[in-house]
Amino acid sequence: MIELNDICFSYSEMIALDHINLSIKTGEAIALMGANGCGKSTLLKLINGIISPDSGSYRFHGEEVTHKKLQDVKFSKLLHQRIGFVFQNSDTQLFCSSVYEEVAFGPRQMGLTESEVESRVNDCLTLLGIQEFSNRIPYHLSGGEKRKVAIACVMSLNPEVLVLDEPMNGLDPKTQRWLVDFLKKLNKAGKTLITSTHNLELVHEISRRAILFDESHTIVADMMTEELLKDAELLKRVNLVDTSYHYQL
Amino acid sequence: MGNAENKFDDMPEWLSKSENYIPLSDKDTFVNKSILSVFKVLSRIKKQDSAGGARSQINVSLHVFCTFVLILLVSLTRSFIFVLIVNVWLLSVLSMTDTIRLVKILKMSMGVTLFTAVVMLPAFISGNTYSSITITTKVFATITAMGLLSHSTEWSTLTRALKRFYIPDIFIFILDITIKYIYMLGEFSLNMFYALKLRSVGKNRSKYSSMAGIAGTVFLQSKEMAEDMYHAMECRGFTGEYHINDKSKFKWRDYRSIGITAGFFILFIYFGRM
Amino acid sequence: MHIPDNYLSPSTCAAMSAAMVPVWTKAIRKVKEEIPKVKIPLLGVGAAFSFLLMMFNVPLPGGTTGHAVGGTLLAILMGPYAACISVTVALFIQALLFGDGGILAFGANCFNMAFVLPFFGYYIYKLIKDHSRSEKGEYLGIIFGSYAGINVAALCAAIEFGIQPLLFQDGAGQALYCPYPLSVSIPAMLIPHLLVAGVVEAVFTAAIVVYIKKVSPGTFYKGAKEKTKAVYGLVAGLICFTPLGLLATGTAWGEWGADEIKEVVSGGNALGFVPHGMKEGFDFSAVMPDYAVNGLPEVAGYLLSAVAGVAVMIIFFKVLSNLKKDKAGNNVG
Known part of the structure; x- marks a missing residue:
C-alpha cells in the first residue's frame, strides 16, 4: 500500500532522510525505531504528505504522491482522510473548545449529516472510553486524556492507516497498557499501523515488523520486531541502548 | 456487518469498513500561507543559530553603529549620487557574501524595493520623478544594509551589542526571551497548523473559529510557558536584575569600518553642498 | 502598516520617537506596578505571541488571505500597558532582524501600532463594555474596539505620510520623502483598512476572545475602572489631528499634487534638478x-x-x- 523508493529529504542543509526504501502492506503493524533525531518523525511527516521528498518516489495505493499533487486540494484532502496522524504533542492537535467539537471536526467536513456525525462521534468517544468528557474543554484535560481525545478525533475520520508519533510518551503505565491493547484491536480490525517509538518493552506488542534507523538517517534493519529486540549488538550500534540493555520478554 | 461486530466486540462497524469518500474542494490557502510564514521565521531563526561566530568579523556594536549611521545619512541626504555610491558599496559587499546569504538578503530588499516602486509609480507618472526614484533607491540601500547586518551576525551577539548604546539590560533580556519563544511557540503553532491541515479533509465551515482556536491555544500555552519560566528563574535566584558582560576588543577590521563610515560621512557633506 | 525607512523624514521619525518616550516610560512604570519584577518573562513571551499573531493568515472572501495585527487583542488579554511593551519588542525584532519596518521609522511604527492601536482599541472596548454591562455589550466592545483601533492607527500612519510633502520639499518643490499629500495618503490607507483589514482584525479578535473566554476565563486583564477617562485624552489628541484632515479634503482625491507639479514645469523649473546632478527625470530609467x-x-x-x-x-x-x-x-x- 505504501511504497517508498530511494527517498531523500533534507531541511535546508541538514539531511534527515538518506535513501530510504520501504514497503508497507495493508494491515501491517510496523514500528519505526532509532535514536533521537534519526529521521523517524520526518518519515512520518512525509507519509502524511506534510512534506514531500527531495528525490525518490512515494506511492500510496500505487499512485505517486508528489509536491505538485499535494497542491491539488482534493488529492491532499483524500490522502489526509485515508492516513490519520496522531502527533507527539497532543496539545498541538486540539484547537476546538469542547471534546465533542474536536471529534466532530473531521466527520462534519466529510459531508455527513448531523445525526451521522453524532453517532460517529459517540462511537469514537465510547471506543476510547472518554464519553464523560464530551463537554469538557480539551485544553484542561490531563496528558493521557488529551492523547485519547487526539486519537478519537483522528479515528472519527476512519482512516485506513494510522500513523502515531511516540504515542507512549508521557503516559502513565496503565494508560500505556490501555493504548497497546487499543492499537492491537485496531490492527485486528484491519487498520494499518505505523508507530514510531522508543519504548522497548511494549514495541513488540504493537508491531510485528520493526524498521531501525541509525544516526546517519538510513535504514539499517528491517526485520521481525522480536528478532530485532534480541540483537543487542545492533541496538547498541545505532545508539538506541547502552551496554546495560538485556533482552527480556 | 453483524460479523464484524461479533468479532471485535466493541468496535463500531463503520470503523472496519473502508471509507468511500470523495472530498469536496475548499479554499484553505490560509492554512498553507500561515504554515509558510511561520516556517520561514523558524528556519530564519534556526539558520542564524548555525551562522557561527566566525562570521562576525567586525565588532558587532560597531557594525550596528556603522549601519545606523549609514541609514541615517542615506535618509538625510538630498543627493542622488550619494545614494548611488552607497548602493554600489552595498552591492559590492553583497557580492562578497556567500550565495545562500546573498539570496536571502536580496529577496528581502528586492521585495520591499519593488513594493516601494509600485507605491511610487503614480508619483513618478505625474512628474514627481526625482523623489520617487530617490526614495526607491534609498529604500533598497536601507534594507540591504539592515539585511547585511542581521544576516552576518548571530542574534544573541547582536542583542548583546545593544548594551553599548545604553539600552537597559532588562530590555535586552526581554529581547532574548522573545526570540527564544518566537521559536518555541512558532514550532508549536506550526504543528497546530499541520494538525488542522491534516484534519481538514473536506469543507471547513468555520475557518475563523479554527484559526481562533489555534491562536487562543498558542496564547494560553505562552502564558503557561512564561509562568514555568519565571518559576524556574526564581529557583535559580533571579530577582529581576540582569547583567550582561560585553567584552569585545577592537581589531584592525574595526578601524577599517570606522574609516569607511567616516568616508561616507565626508561624501555626504561633499554632495550635500551641491 | 509597517513603515519602511525613507518614507518619512528623519525629523518626523525623531519627533515620533520623542513622542514615544513618555509612553514607554509610563508603560514600564505601570507594568512594574501591575506585575512583579520576577514575572518579566511574561513580557517577552507576550511579545513572541504578538509577533507570531502577525504571521497567522486568516481567510478572506474570494480565497485570498489577510493577517491581523492583534494590538487590541493583546490589550484586552494583558492590559494596554503590557500590550504596548510587547508590541514594541515585537516591532523591534521585526525591524532589526527581519527588515520589516524601518530602523529610523521605529518610533513612528511604535506610535501607530504599539501606542495608538492598543490604547484606542482598549478604551473603546472598555467604554462600551462598562456602559452596557452585558455579555453582548462586551462582544460589541471587542468588535468596535479592534475595528476602531486598527483604523485609527492606519489614520495616524496616513497623516504621517501625508504631512511629508507639506513639510519637506527641495528647492524645486519636489518631495524629499513620501510624495503623496493627505488627500491621497488618507484614502489610500483608510479604504483598505476600513473595508478589509479592520474587518479581519475585528472578527479574528472576537473569535480568539470567545475561544479563550470559554477555555480559560480567568486569564483576562482586569483594569481599574477610573482609567476610562484616558480615552477622552486620546480622543482630544486625535481631534487636534483633524485640522490636518480638513486641509486634505480641500483638494479632491485624484487631482492630488497636480498643481504643484504644474507649477514646477510651467515655472521653467524643470532644470531645477540640475543642482542635484540630474538633467531630466527620464535619465533615471x-x-x-x-x-x-x-x-x-x-x-x-x-x-x-x-x-x-x-x-x-x-x-x-x-x-x-x-x-x-x-x-x-x-x-x-
Missing part, C-alpha cells in the same frame, strides 16, 4: 546612463559604474547557481 553619472567627475563615474557592474554580475551568477540547487527543494506545505 537607466541607473547609470553612458557609464557616467552626471555631477561626478567622469573617472569617478566610470569607476562607480564598473564596481556596480562587477558586483551585479557576481550577485547574478550566485543567484542563478542557487536557483538551480533550489529547484529540487522547496518543501513546505
Whole structure:
C-alpha cells in the first residue's frame, strides 16, 4: 500500500532522510525505531504528505504522491482522510473548545449529516472510553486524556492507516497498557499501523515488523520486531541502548 | 456487518469498513500561507543559530553603529549620487557574501524595493520623478544594509551589542526571551497548523473559529510557558536584575569600518553642498 | 502598516520617537506596578505571541488571505500597558532582524501600532463594555474596539505620510520623502483598512476572545475602572489631528499634487534638478546612463559604474547557481 523508493529529504542543509526504501502492506503493524533525531518523525511527516521528498518516489495505493499533487486540494484532502496522524504533542492537535467539537471536526467536513456525525462521534468517544468528557474543554484535560481525545478525533475520520508519533510518551503505565491493547484491536480490525517509538518493552506488542534507523538517517534493519529486540549488538550500534540493555520478554 | 461486530466486540462497524469518500474542494490557502510564514521565521531563526561566530568579523556594536549611521545619512541626504555610491558599496559587499546569504538578503530588499516602486509609480507618472526614484533607491540601500547586518551576525551577539548604546539590560533580556519563544511557540503553532491541515479533509465551515482556536491555544500555552519560566528563574535566584558582560576588543577590521563610515560621512557633506 | 525607512523624514521619525518616550516610560512604570519584577518573562513571551499573531493568515472572501495585527487583542488579554511593551519588542525584532519596518521609522511604527492601536482599541472596548454591562455589550466592545483601533492607527500612519510633502520639499518643490499629500495618503490607507483589514482584525479578535473566554476565563486583564477617562485624552489628541484632515479634503482625491507639479514645469523649473546632478527625470530609467553619472567627475563615474557592474554580475551568477540547487527543494506545505 505504501511504497517508498530511494527517498531523500533534507531541511535546508541538514539531511534527515538518506535513501530510504520501504514497503508497507495493508494491515501491517510496523514500528519505526532509532535514536533521537534519526529521521523517524520526518518519515512520518512525509507519509502524511506534510512534506514531500527531495528525490525518490512515494506511492500510496500505487499512485505517486508528489509536491505538485499535494497542491491539488482534493488529492491532499483524500490522502489526509485515508492516513490519520496522531502527533507527539497532543496539545498541538486540539484547537476546538469542547471534546465533542474536536471529534466532530473531521466527520462534519466529510459531508455527513448531523445525526451521522453524532453517532460517529459517540462511537469514537465510547471506543476510547472518554464519553464523560464530551463537554469538557480539551485544553484542561490531563496528558493521557488529551492523547485519547487526539486519537478519537483522528479515528472519527476512519482512516485506513494510522500513523502515531511516540504515542507512549508521557503516559502513565496503565494508560500505556490501555493504548497497546487499543492499537492491537485496531490492527485486528484491519487498520494499518505505523508507530514510531522508543519504548522497548511494549514495541513488540504493537508491531510485528520493526524498521531501525541509525544516526546517519538510513535504514539499517528491517526485520521481525522480536528478532530485532534480541540483537543487542545492533541496538547498541545505532545508539538506541547502552551496554546495560538485556533482552527480556 | 453483524460479523464484524461479533468479532471485535466493541468496535463500531463503520470503523472496519473502508471509507468511500470523495472530498469536496475548499479554499484553505490560509492554512498553507500561515504554515509558510511561520516556517520561514523558524528556519530564519534556526539558520542564524548555525551562522557561527566566525562570521562576525567586525565588532558587532560597531557594525550596528556603522549601519545606523549609514541609514541615517542615506535618509538625510538630498543627493542622488550619494545614494548611488552607497548602493554600489552595498552591492559590492553583497557580492562578497556567500550565495545562500546573498539570496536571502536580496529577496528581502528586492521585495520591499519593488513594493516601494509600485507605491511610487503614480508619483513618478505625474512628474514627481526625482523623489520617487530617490526614495526607491534609498529604500533598497536601507534594507540591504539592515539585511547585511542581521544576516552576518548571530542574534544573541547582536542583542548583546545593544548594551553599548545604553539600552537597559532588562530590555535586552526581554529581547532574548522573545526570540527564544518566537521559536518555541512558532514550532508549536506550526504543528497546530499541520494538525488542522491534516484534519481538514473536506469543507471547513468555520475557518475563523479554527484559526481562533489555534491562536487562543498558542496564547494560553505562552502564558503557561512564561509562568514555568519565571518559576524556574526564581529557583535559580533571579530577582529581576540582569547583567550582561560585553567584552569585545577592537581589531584592525574595526578601524577599517570606522574609516569607511567616516568616508561616507565626508561624501555626504561633499554632495550635500551641491 | 509597517513603515519602511525613507518614507518619512528623519525629523518626523525623531519627533515620533520623542513622542514615544513618555509612553514607554509610563508603560514600564505601570507594568512594574501591575506585575512583579520576577514575572518579566511574561513580557517577552507576550511579545513572541504578538509577533507570531502577525504571521497567522486568516481567510478572506474570494480565497485570498489577510493577517491581523492583534494590538487590541493583546490589550484586552494583558492590559494596554503590557500590550504596548510587547508590541514594541515585537516591532523591534521585526525591524532589526527581519527588515520589516524601518530602523529610523521605529518610533513612528511604535506610535501607530504599539501606542495608538492598543490604547484606542482598549478604551473603546472598555467604554462600551462598562456602559452596557452585558455579555453582548462586551462582544460589541471587542468588535468596535479592534475595528476602531486598527483604523485609527492606519489614520495616524496616513497623516504621517501625508504631512511629508507639506513639510519637506527641495528647492524645486519636489518631495524629499513620501510624495503623496493627505488627500491621497488618507484614502489610500483608510479604504483598505476600513473595508478589509479592520474587518479581519475585528472578527479574528472576537473569535480568539470567545475561544479563550470559554477555555480559560480567568486569564483576562482586569483594569481599574477610573482609567476610562484616558480615552477622552486620546480622543482630544486625535481631534487636534483633524485640522490636518480638513486641509486634505480641500483638494479632491485624484487631482492630488497636480498643481504643484504644474507649477514646477510651467515655472521653467524643470532644470531645477540640475543642482542635484540630474538633467531630466527620464535619465533615471537607466541607473547609470553612458557609464557616467552626471555631477561626478567622469573617472569617478566610470569607476562607480564598473564596481556596480562587477558586483551585479557576481550577485547574478550566485543567484542563478542557487536557483538551480533550489529547484529540487522547496518543501513546505
